[in-house]
Amino acid sequence: MSRAVTLCTAGLAAAIVYPLLVPNYLVNIGMLAFFTAFLAQSWNIAGGFAGQTSFGHVVFFGTGAYTSTILQVTYGWNPWLAWPVATAAGGIVGWGIAVLSFRAGLRGSYFALITLAVAEVFRILANSLPFTQGGLGILIKADPRPINFQFKDPIWVYYLALLLCLVSLAIAWHLTRSRFGARLVALRENEDAARALGIDVFAEKVKVLTLSGAMCAAGGTFYAQKYLYIDPSIAFGVDKSVEMLLVSMVGGAGTIFGPLIGAFTLMGINEATRWLASVVPALKNVQPLSLVVYGLMLVLIVARLPNGLAGVFGRSNVLSAAQRGRGRGPVAQQRGR
Numbered sequence: 001m002s003r004a005v006t007l008c009t010a011g012l013a014a015a016i017v018y019p020l021l022v023p024n025y026l027v028n029i030g031m032l033a034f035f036t037a038f039l040a041q042s043w044n045i046a047g048g049f050a051g052q053t054s055f056g057h058v059v060f061f062g063t064g065a066y067t068s069t070i071l072q073v074t075y076g077w078n079p080w081l082a083w084p085v086a087t088a089a090g091g092i093v094g095w096g097i098a099v100l101s102f103r104a105g106l107r108g109s110y111f112a113l114i115t116l117a118v119a120e121v122f123r124i125l126a127n128s129l130p131f132t133q134g135g136l137g138i139l140i141k142a143d144p145r146p147i148n149f150q151f152k153d154p155i156w157v158y159y160l161a162l163l164l165c166l167v168s169l170a171i172a173w174h175l176t177r178s179r180f181g182a183r184l185v186a187l188r189e190n191e192d193a194a195r196a197l198g199i200d201v202f203a204e205k206v207k208v209l210t211l212s213g214a215m216c217a218a219g220g221t222f223y224a225q226k227y228l229y230i231d232p233s234i235a236f237g238v239d240k241s242v243e244m245l246l247v248s249m250v251g252g253a254g255t256i257f258g259p260l261i262g263a264f265t266l267m268g269i270n271e272a273t274r275w276l277a278s279v280v281p282a283l284k285n286v287q288p289l290s291l292v293v294y295g296l297m298l299v300l301i302v303a304r305l306p307n308g309l310a311g312v313f314g315r316s317n318v319l320s321a322a323q324r325g326r327g328r329g330p331v332a333q334q335r336g337r
Contacts (some may be wrong), residue, residue, distance in 0.1 A: 039061065039240075045212045053111070057212075058237060061236075062232075068085070080147075091211070172255075247262035
């Protein structure tokens with residue numbers, strides 16, 4: 001335990017000092033890595049810990065991005081005030097999808113496809129409705145002041161992304177030590193067995209998708225304020241859903257640090273392949289080369305590393321919720337109820 005605490009403390013100290021020692025380009029890469037880890041953790045809460053795989057998680061991201069942006073641009077809200085409203089909107093959408101899907105008894109691949117379909121419906125609506133400005137998207141006026149959620153120095157955006165990542169890690173850590181998390185693991189492993197233990201499977205799945213949707217929507221607001229522009233293809237593009245799933249799977253779905261490990265791994269691959277394509281002329285036409293490497297890595301991990309890269313670092317550092325539950329933790333407590 002003390003070793004894990006020491007490693008976490010050292011990692012946090014390194015993350016805090018990092019932007020003070022490197023140029024802005026590398027600060028931006030670090031920011032993107034932490035932000036990607038946050039989004040992946042939002043998927044991991046539902047898809048990894050609870051086993052509710054989603055192919056359309058971007059619907060929550062887009063809901064958060066559009067809600068905060070519309071409130072700011074159209075109604076004059078301060079973006080800091082619009083942020084919690086957008087987060088709540090993502091939670092509401094998650095609740096709605098969960099109630100409709102799970103009341104109908106959908107699970108597994110059927111639920112995953114439903115989330116993908118809902119995300120596509122939201123993309124079409126965003127492309128058609130006048131208050132979203134259709135395919136033109138919405139441009140946020142640049143006014144780099146902290147009160148406007150905009151910063152001249154990228155270091156503050158980096159620290160905000162780091163804070164989001166830390167919050168997501170804290171949530172994941174809490175799930176591995178709470179009765180709620182134990183119930184999620186139980187229904188992931190076997191819904192029928194969980195129901196036989198007296199767990200309200202429907203209620204737990206609704207709760208976790210609401211939480212996951214709210215987290216992802218918070219990330220959508222952060223993205224909109226960082227880049228000051230959103231449109232339907234950005235906010236509801238399926239590539240964002242694939243990225244969340246891929247990062248979690250590569251790092252280790254159902255683990256605390258899996259999304260963080262996956263985010264830094266894939267960010268490193270992205271930068272390495274970009275450099276390689278710039279120095280090897282034959283690779284310039286392979287677009288994007290990083291996706292080829294991602295795909296090969298995912299196949300390798302599924303075949304050889306079922307716990308993702310997190311498993312490489314040892315059970316003591318990144319235990320999955322299921323592994324924790326099989327011992328003396330909350331799952332064992334739940335079984336005894």
